[in-house]
Amino acid sequence: MTEPIPLSLLNDHLYCPRRAALKLIEGWRESNEHTLRGDIVHEHTDQRGYEVRQGVTLLRALPVFSERLGLNGKCDIVEMEPAGHPSRVQLQPTSLFPVEFKLGRRRRWENDDAQLCAQALCLEEMFGIPVPRGAVFHADSKRRREVEFTPELRRLTEEAISELHALLTAGPEPSLPPAVLKNACEECSLYKVCLPQVTSQPAALAQASRALFQT
Numbered sequence: 001m002t003e004p005i006p007l008s009l010l011n012d013h014l015y016c017p018r019r020a021a022l023k024l025i026e027g028w029r030e031s032n033e034h035t036l037r038g039d040i041v042h043e044h045t046d047q048r049g050y051e052v053r054q055g056v057t058l059l060r061a062l063p064v065f066s067e068r069l070g071l072n073g074k075c076d077i078v079e080m081e082p083a084g085h086p087s088r089v090q091l092q093p094t095s096l097f098p099v100e101f102k103l104g105r106r107r108r109w110e111n112d113d114a115q116l117c118a119q120a121l122c123l124e125e126m127f128g129i130p131v132p133r134g135a136v137f138h139a140d141s142k143r144r145r146e147v148e149f150t151p152e153l154r155r156l157t158e159e160a161i162s163e164l165h166a167l168l169t170a171g172p173e174p175s176l177p178p179a180v181l182k183n184a185c186e187e188c189s190l191y192k193v194c195l196p197q198v199t200s201q202p203a204a205l206a207q208a209s210r211a212l213f214q215t
């Protein structure tokens with residue numbers, strides 16, 4: 001098994017494989033309006049701690065990992081029962097429910113669901129209990145959307161993790177997946193690095209390369 005894949009890269013990979021590869025292989029980390037707003041949404045959940053509300057313990061920024069899948073990261077919030085001091089989580093929680101905070105209004109996105117499902121797979125391995133569902137909290141509409149971790153979603157999630165590992169083990173110089181110009185590119189923080197208008201069209205790319213070396 002290669003080094004662990006950061007959980008958040010799964011979301012990038014299902015948004016666009018090239019975006020995940022630019023981060024994983026070339027180490028690009030650019031910001032734009034959307035990533036900065038995302039950072040603000042995560043300000044509270046990035047601070048590790050816990051609180052007890054209505055009989056449930058809320059664990060914030062809980063580190064999670066899976067040795068089986070070669071994955072690590074953190075959960076924004078995990079709702080744990082029974083309620084009490086978090087050290088009880090080391091004994092045996094009876095129920096764990098991950099909640100991921102996301103920008104935007106309440107809407108289903110496959111990449112968000114897979115990221116949440118990967119958190120559930122980690123929690124199941126760490127605590128040895130089933131985690132059948134979780135939720136995405138949509139910050140703009142302040143509503144949460146429950147997600148069931150169906151066999152199909154678990155399969156999609158594990159396949160995406162395998163694809164990311166394959167990228168890491170593809171040899172000393174793994175190649176980037178080709179750019180595919182799509183609506184999602186407009187919100188991608190790596191737009192200026194990727195240049196999909198050019199890189200999605202091999203002929204335009206060749207012309208740009210020639211122009212570059214002729215100047």
Ligand code: SF4
Nearest residue numbers: 016019180185188194
């Ligand atoms: S700009 Fe588009 S093709 Fe390029 S990495 Fe972002 S989403 Fe993918």
